[in-house]
Amino acid sequence: MSAAALLELQDISLSFKGVRAISDISFAVAEGEICALIGPNGAGKSSLLNVINGVYQPQQGLIRFAGRECRAMRPHDAALGGIARTFQNIALFKGMSVLDNVLTGRNLKRRAGWLEQALRLGRAPGEDDRQREAAEQVLAFLRIQPWRDAIVGRLPYGLQKRVELARALAAEPRLLLLDEPMAGMNAEEKAQMSRFILDINREFGTTVVLIEHDIGVVMSLSDHVVVLDYGRKVGDGPPDEVRRNPEVIAAYLGTRH
Amino acid sequence: MLYREAGQFSVRYADDRRFFRLRQGRLGLAALLTFAFLGVPLLGNDYWFSAILIPFLVLSLAGLGLNLLTGYAGQLSLGSAAFMAVGAFATYNFELRLPGLPLLASIVLGGLSAALVAVLFGLPSLRIKGFYLIVSTLAAQFFVQWALTRFGWFSNYNSSGVITAPPLQVAGLDFSSPAGRYLLTLGVVSALFWLGANLARSELGRNWMAVRDMDTAAAVIGIPLLKTKLLAFAISGFFLGVAGALWAFTYLGTVEPHGFDLSRSFQILFIIIIGGLGSILGNFLGAAFIVLFPLLLSNLATLLPAGFIDAGQLENLQKMVFGVLIILFLIKEPEGLARLWQRFRERARLWPLRY
């Protein structure tokens, strides 16, 4: 493991009303890498993302992010620290336009207070321009400008996935957590989404942790793969190595999926 | 013809942020405001001022207050009338107990008092949603009415709890004539609508909608849920409080706690359902409907042969038609009259294509 870990999990355990979802999981994500979390349904992958950005509080373990250590994250602190994410079941603001969703992703970049904005005084108008400019850059990057004013709830599924990525990217995150960003997409859409993820990683140096079932996509996209099964870690390493690990083959690449 | 969009492009982001992107819209608004401030006071008569225009304006403002909370921030409330009552009684007491305080300052302080009470009853909103939040705001409704009746201090020990309008003077000018009361109301309502429309399109407005649409995602993005919800209660309470003060002093002149009962809260709720949840314009449309509809029905009734329908029946008929309309709106057009108007406008566009 490279020395400069951006994120480190140590002996994380999480249970829901006594039912174990994650048991003693430890791994590290290096700054600037793309890390894939794989494993069968119910393995605890989404729960692990939820632990990383504080939606769930683990009962045990330590989380170290950007040099700071804590027992559990909280969503607001995670956002302040530079963690952004997308959800397995799209969690966009359905009644708002694409542009408003993306602007909302940048809400922590605001300095003007709400009264200043309501009265249109001081920093507010200039800041509105800068926020819009930055949002437009994200829209352009992900090629969704034509839908700028469309209400998100009325867009097709594939586009919604992209808007959700745009909203996360708008926050200019250090760490991007993507929960099945390509689920339900056809091969062409998957290729496009992979391209976007690679571009984000290369151009902005954003560290990415993503959950993906398509093993081809995982192998081609990621620098590092972590395999979960029944809430335990059964593999951790570069893609080629993980692919050869017999325990991984038995647990994941085997019959069950 | 009117909605010719050709040649009007936004060249700066600021152009896109205007309330009306098209020149026609801006000219229309300027013309409407000029007419409302200069034309109407000359042309209107006392009946129009007192029975139609003033209540229409005040109810629009109350609608805006509730709409910010319910339509934008997604927090259901049946306490609107309670916050109006707090605004009215607080304004009355500031005028009474701080002699020399300008009327507008008392109204603002009245609004702030209502904001404070609204925040108190909004505190449970961090834990409870939907139906249960309605119960909490309903508690506000009953508690405020009870407190205003129970403690004579609030109405300066008037035996029936009635409060009377202070002299309506602003900057030395007297606004107590019907036209004056109309102008005073119009001024306050216009200023607050400008503020409310700005708020709805600001970061806070977007945060409200984010909390409404998907609160986990909002939290993950870094939106502080409690602060955002409480600000919605506070600002909504402020707008409703000012509306209450206007209702008491520029519309009615005298009012008792009973004037702000649960049926008033429902009336405000109907305004935003009919007008459109999450719409600024919708508040005007809903209020116009609520004020004009009963007048229209009773005028229609006078066309019928005498004795065909008596006053009591007419009132019941009104309620029935209203109920049916509310249900129709909820099923057919949850976005209200504002959405119908938007569709009409889209059809009126000429360039480049209708859509």
Ligand SMILES: Nc1ncnc2c1ncn2[C@@H]1O[C@H](COP(=O)(O)OP(=O)(O)O)[C@@H](O)[C@H]1O
């Ligand atoms: N909020 C929750 N409440 C109760 N059980 C949960 C909750 N979230 C996840 N689980 C349980 O935790 C286990 C792991 O789920 P999840 O993390 O969603 O798996 P994956 O994303 O790998 O498919 C499952 O058994 C699931 O039922």
Ligand SMILES: [Mg+2]
């Ligand atoms: Mg999952």
